[in-house]
Amino acid sequence: MDTVDKVNQTVLLKKGAEASLFFTVWNGRKAIMKVRVPKSYRPLALDEQIRIYRTIHEPQLMHEAKAAGVSTPLIYMVSVPHSTIIMEYIEGEQIKHLLKAAGKHERHELCRRIGISVAQLHRYGLIHGDLTTSNMILSPEGKVVFLDFGLGEKNSELETQGVDLHLLKRALQSTHFQFWEECFQSVLCGYRSVLGLEMAEKVYEKIRQIERRGRYVEERKQ
Amino acid sequence: MRYDRKLALSGFCLGIESSADDFGVGIATFNGEILANKSDGYIPAEGGIHPREAARHHGEVADKVVNEALQEAGIKPAELSCVAFSQGPGLGPSLRTGATVARVISSYLGIPLVGVNHSVAHIEIGKLQTGVQDPVTLYVSGGNTMVTAFESGRYRVFGETLDIALGNCLDVFAREAGLKHKKGLPLGAAIEQLALEGEKFVSLPYVVKGMDLSLSGLLTAATALLQKGECRLEDLCYSLQEHAFSMVTEVTERALAHTEKREVLLTGGVAANKRLQAMLNIISEEHDAKFSVVPLQFATDNGAMIAWTGVLAFRHGLVVPIDESYVKLRWRVDKVDVPWIQ
Numbered sequence: 001m002d003t004v005d006k007v008n009q010t011v012l013l014k015k016g017a018e019a020s021l022f023f024t025v026w027n028g029r030k031a032i033m034k035v036r037v038p039k040s041y042r043p044l045a046l047d048e049q050i051r052i053y054r055t056i057h058e059p060q061l062m063h064e065a066k067a068a069g070v071s072t073p074l075i076y077m078v079s080v081p082h083s084t085i086i087m088e089y090i091e092g093e094q095i096k097h098l099l100k101a102a103g104k105h106e107r108h109e110l111c112r113r114i115g116i117s118v119a120q121l122h123r124y125g126l127i128h129g130d131l132t133t134s135n136m137i138l139s140p141e142g143k144v145v146f147l148d149f150g151l152g153e154k155n156s157e158l159e160t161q162g163v164d165l166h167l168l169k170r171a172l173q174s175t176h177f178q179f180w181e182e183c184f185q186s187v188l189c190g191y192r193s194v195l196g197l198e199m200a201e202k203v204y205e206k207i208r209q210i211e212r213r214g215r216y217v218e219e220r221k222q
Numbered sequence: 223m224r225y226d227r228k229l230a231l232s233g234f235c236l237g238i239e240s241s242a243d244d245f246g247v248g249i250a251t252f253n254g255e256i257l258a259n260k261s262d263g264y265i266p267a268e269g270g271i272h273p274r275e276a277a278r279h280h281g282e283v284a285d286k287v288v289n290e291a292l293q294e295a296g297i298k299p300a301e302l303s304c305v306a307f308s309q310g311p312g313l314g315p316s317l318r319t320g321a322t323v324a325r326v327i328s329s330y331l332g333i334p335l336v337g338v339n340h341s342v343a344h345i346e347i348g349k350l351q352t353g354v355q356d357p358v359t360l361y362v363s364g365g366n367t368m369v370t371a372f373e374s375g376r377y378r379v380f381g382e383t384l385d386i387a388l389g390n391c392l393d394v395f396a397r398e399a400g401l402k403h404k405k406g407l408p409l410g411a412a413i414e415q416l417a418l419e420g421e422k423f424v425s426l427p428y429v430v431k432g433m434d435l436s437l438s439g440l441l442t443a444a445t446a447l448l449q450k451g452e453c454r455l456e457d458l459c460y461s462l463q464e465h466a467f468s469m470v471t472e473v474t475e476r477a478l479a480h481t482e483k484r485e486v487l488l489t490g491g492v493a494a495n496k497r498l499q500a501m502l503n504i505i506s507e508e509h510d511a512k513f514s515v516v517p518l519q520f521a522t523d524n525g526a527m528i529a530w531t532g533v534l535a536f537r538h539g540l541v542v543p544i545d546e547s548y549v550k551l552r553w554r555v556d557k558v559d560v561p562w563i564q
Contacts (some may be wrong), residue, residue: 015509017475041501042468045423130432134480151432163384167432173556174378174433213385 018054018150023089026076030089035082036150051083054150059085061126061149068124070117071145090145096133099176099183107179108186113144115190118165121146122203123195125156131168133175162206165191169207233303235536236291236327237529240320241312241340242365243271245280247291248526250533252303254350257295259519259526260287265403270393271364277315284323291525302333304541306532309337310550312365317549325544334541336532340523341366341555344489344516345377346534347527352514354485360474360502363490363522364389367437367470369477370555372563379556380477381433388466389492391437395462398445399455413459414495420460424453428465433476435469467498475505489516491523534562 010022010033022033036051055078062072073088095114099107114136121128128135129151137145153160168187172180192200232252239246239261246261264279266272292299307324310317328335345359358371358380367388369381386394389410396409401416403409426443429436444462447453478486486506492498499515506513520526535541538561 015479017472017479017505039472039504041471041504043423043464045425046428046464046468049425050428132432151430163431167434170379170433174373174380177374177376177378210384 024086026086029076031076032073032087032089034085034087036084052080055080055083055085057152058149059087061152061154062087064124064126064154065121065146065149068126069120071139071143072149073145073147090137090139090147092137092139092145094134095136095138095144096175098138099133104182107183108189110138110144111183111186112190112193114168115187115192116194117144117146117190118168118187119191119194119200122156122161122164125154127153127155127160127164129153129164129167131164132171158202158206159210161203162210165203166207166210234295234297234301235304235306235336235529235532236288236302237306237308237338237343237525237527237532238288238320238324239308239340239343239523239525239528240280240316240323241308241310242316242523243276244523245283245287245320246523246525246528247287248524248529249291249295249297250526250529252533252537254530254533256350256520256526256530257297258291258293259524260290260294261524262287269397271313273313273315276313277319280316280319284319287525288323288327299327299331302327302331304334304336304532304536305331306336306338306528306535307547308340308343308528309542309547310340310553312340312549312551314549314551317551321547321549325547329544334536335544335547336536336540337542337547338528338531338535339553339555339558340528341368341370342377342558342560343527343531344521345370345487345555346531347520347524348487348489348514348516350530351516351520352487354487354512354514356483357485357487357514358474358477358481358483358511359487359489360470361490362388362470362488362492362498364393366490367435368555369433369470369474371477371481371483372560373481375559375561375563377555377558377560379554380480381435381473384431384434384436385438386441388437388470389490391441391466392462392492394441395444395448395459399448399458408491408494410492410495413463414497416456416459417463417497418460419456420454420458422454422457422461423464424457424461426461426465428469430469430472433473435473437466437469440465440469463495463497467495467501470498471501471505474502475509478505478509478511484511486511486513487516488514489521491521493521494518534560538562 010024014021019036059075077086135148243264249258262283305327367383370377392410401412427439
């Protein structure tokens with residue numbers, strides 16, 4: 001069986017801020033190798049702490065997300081000393097690109113399904129921690145696959161659920177500013193369909209509270 | 223008072239900045255020369271900024287600073303083409319004092335009034351002074367911590383603090399530690415000095431949530447350790463800086479990777495910190511981006527940035543009638559159209 005050391009013929013797909021993503025072949029399967037490279041800007045102790053923590057937690061959360069009913073890539077291998085995760089390569093297209101090209105009806109449907117998945121995570125006590133449309137892929141089977149759980153956590157508090165959705169809203173605002181409101185409404189529509197009106201209302205109220213806490217928000221109370 | 227197309231080609235703009243503790247007046251020419259940049263800062267006897275006292279200070283020094291600026295620029299009031307003021311965001315009493323001074327100048331001289339967004343002004347003067355064109359900007363000060371980049375007509379926020387600002391975090395910790403203002407230096411500089419002698423890395427909360435970050439837990443934890451008295455102050459200053467700066471650097475790097483821009487700009491009062499500059503330089507190099515720091519006199523709150531942004535806005539006819547020139551305490555940078563960028 002291939003180990004992390006022996007995986008070769010890798011192609012750099014994306015040099016993200018936190019990790020580099022390589023396309024590779026792992027035991028005959030198309031795979032993604034996610035390497036959290038050391039960051040020389042921060043102290044060694046902090047750097048190792050962050051990379052080890054995220055390398056251990058990400059696969060755990062991805063695994064639990066499946067139990068919650070949300071599609072995530074299969075984990076093939078984890079190497080903590082290399083802060084590397086090898087996982088299934090998901091065919092398909094990033095939601096970010098799809099939303100930009102989609103018509104109104106299609107956008108609503110995609111966003112509604114994102115909302116359903118987020119609600120499934122929350123109901124199961126999982127927080128994604130970095131909900132952006134770059135971190136979601138629509139597979140050829142039509143499933144929305146969630147990626148990048150590096151900033152996620154196990155947590156059932158209303159506060160963290162509110163922050164999770166608030167971050168998605170902020171990501172829509174900066175990336176899909178032409179129609180972010182419509183997208184976010186569709187997300188909430190899907191979210192509500194899973195958690196029920198009462199629970200969803202509580203989370204919305206939390207989002208409003210979190211926003212009022214922000215800097216220079218018009219709605220903020222004195 | 224009407225926008226005059228001829229004036230838009232040549233002229234002088236006087237800008238007034240008064241959003242927080244500094245009262246600043248700058249004068250810019252329409253082709254981007256800064257002729258004057260004068261300021262007088264309010265230093266609290268104790269604690270942080272008291273809004274009423276800051277406003278009182280601004281009112282007392284206003285005519286002095288305006289005159290100094292005109293003198294430095296070597297122009298007469300009658301030669302001014304427009305007057306710009308920091309319309310928000312910021313502290314109400316402080317903003318209103320600057321706005322009042324600007325309205326008086328506008329109506330006395332019969333020249334147009336231009337309302338400028340404080341955060342946009344920080345970015346624009348940074349671009350003017352460093353020559354960068356289209357940067358990812360990290361703006362870190364006592365009141366702001368945000369990562370912005372231009373996208374479709376506005377500066378969009380790609381990351382920001384969910385609670386307190388970075389400069390605020392450092393200032394409060396410094397005050398808790400009993401550090402005093404050294405002449406002309408902010409409290410953050412005292413922390414930077416002590417941090418250089420830090421040896422032991424103390425683990426504190428590191429909170430990055432998606433694009434955003436949170437500093438309040440870090441401040442609480444550092445303050446609690448300080449009060450326990452088991453850690454050296456130098457080690458705490460060092461660890462506080464390393465955690466806080468790593469967070470803003472990680473968020474900036476995410477914005478850089480996401481937007482794929484080729485320039486990084488650091489501005490705001492905390493931009494003076496050498497350690498923060500070094501961290502951002504590293505990520506910029508890793509992403510083949512050019513890193514620039516705004517010179518200190520233009521990185522802290524200053525009148526020149528308002529004057530220059532006033533020029534940009536005025537040239538696009540963005541003048542504001544006096545009776546609509548109320549200040550906007552919560553005017554987010556991503557609510558402002560910037561038509562001068564193509």
